[in-house]
Amino acid sequence: MDRLLTVTGLSTEFRTERGIVKAVNNISYTVNESEIVGLVGESGCGKSVSQLSVMQLIPNPPGRIVAGSVDFDGTDLLQYKRESNEMCAIRGRYISMIFQEPMTSLNPALTICRQMTEVMIEHLGTEYKEAREKSIDMLDQVGIPDAAKRIDDYPHQFSGGMRQRVMVAMAMLCNPKMIIADEATTALDATIQAQLLELLYGMVDKYKTALVMVTHNLGVVARYVNRINVMYAGSIVESGTVNEIWANPMHPYTEGLLSCVPRLGEKLVPIKGMPPSLVNRPDTCPFAARCRYRQKQCFEQPVSELTLVEGTHYSACAVKLEGKV
Numbered sequence: 001m002d003r004l005l006t007v008t009g010l011s012t013e014f015r016t017e018r019g020i021v022k023a024v025n026n027i028s029y030t031v032n033e034s035e036i037v038g039l040v041g042e043s044g045c046g047k048s049v050s051q052l053s054v055m056q057l058i059p060n061p062p063g064r065i066v067a068g069s070v071d072f073d074g075t076d077l078l079q080y081k082r083e084s085n086e087m088c089a090i091r092g093r094y095i096s097m098i099f100q101e102p103m104t105s106l107n108p109a110l111t112i113c114r115q116m117t118e119v120m121i122e123h124l125g126t127e128y129k130e131a132r133e134k135s136i137d138m139l140d141q142v143g144i145p146d147a148a149k150r151i152d153d154y155p156h157q158f159s160g161g162m163r164q165r166v167m168v169a170m171a172m173l174c175n176p177k178m179i180i181a182d183e184a185t186t187a188l189d190a191t192i193q194a195q196l197l198e199l200l201y202g203m204v205d206k207y208k209t210a211l212v213m214v215t216h217n218l219g220v221v222a223r224y225v226n227r228i229n230v231m232y233a234g235s236i237v238e239s240g241t242v243n244e245i246w247a248n249p250m251h252p253y254t255e256g257l258l259s260c261v262p263r264l265g266e267k268l269v270p271i272k273g274m275p276p277s278l279v280n281r282p283d284t285c286p287f288a289a290r291c292r293y294r295q296k297q298c299f300e301q302p303v304s305e306l307t308l309v310e311g312t313h314y315s316a317c318a319v320k321l322e323g324k325v
Helices: 047-054 085-090 112-124 128-141 160-172 190-207 218-224 242-247 252-259
Strands: 003-016 019-032 036-040 063-072 095-098 178-182 210-215 227-232 235-241 307-310 313-315
Touching: 003 047, 019 047, 019 063, 019 210, 019 227, 019 235, 036 047, 036 218, 047 063, 047 178, 047 210, 095 160, 112 128, 112 160, 128 160, 160 190, 190 210, 190 218, 210 218, 218 242, 227 242, 227 252, 235 242, 235 252
Parallel strands: 036 210, 036 227, 095 178, 178 210
Antiparallel strands: 003 019, 003 063, 227 235, 235 313, 307 313
């Protein structure tokens, strides 16, 4: 598969009264064409900020991208300004994003028809009549019943699950090369979550679209993605295929996340402690205080870079890599 996205050394900071928050700290990863990549970690680890940085949606001030490059299909997106015509032309046309809460993503004052047709009129120059017909067809594909009538409804007239289906349809309208799904099923119950994930998986498979799935749910990752990037405290601490990481987690945080996955007849083993503050974060291992494998060096030496374990499996834990556990 050809490489579609290459993120290299991406760092994003927020200036606050308490100090500089290093929300994303020197992360690098890739996404191939038609590939599904998972970005996993607990709340506050920088997953969403990293993807907003790729889309150039970080509000400035207080946030700013301080380092790195985002090569998308041969073009470094960070060369464009946030509000530039070039960047606006990429968002929605070549990279679409499905946000966490559809009620805040959809404009409550505009009909679904207005919001969906606007995407194609703006990016593809489609005539209104054709754009409306394509919107109805896409709503029908994502399972909106009686789509020809519902398209003229307002967002508040849809349930949470139906609003998220509208967001999936909107993301697919221009047949983008990549979709970023940022915790797209978080606010929904388990049954609707499963339906939406199957829908999203089916749509990206049908249109051969690459997908970055941002989630804290490792069960979701195991079922749908090809490769995983595990984030903690703004950094990627482990990456590899699903099989590589499931069979042999090489970072204590990944091991802890897998222990938290509910299994019938087994006791949950929570990760003790709390994530560190990202304000004026030290350069030593951010997971050391919560790690059962910690050594003296973990509190003194700079955090390890991602190191090859085998195949495409990388880890940033020097202790486990050196076989001290």
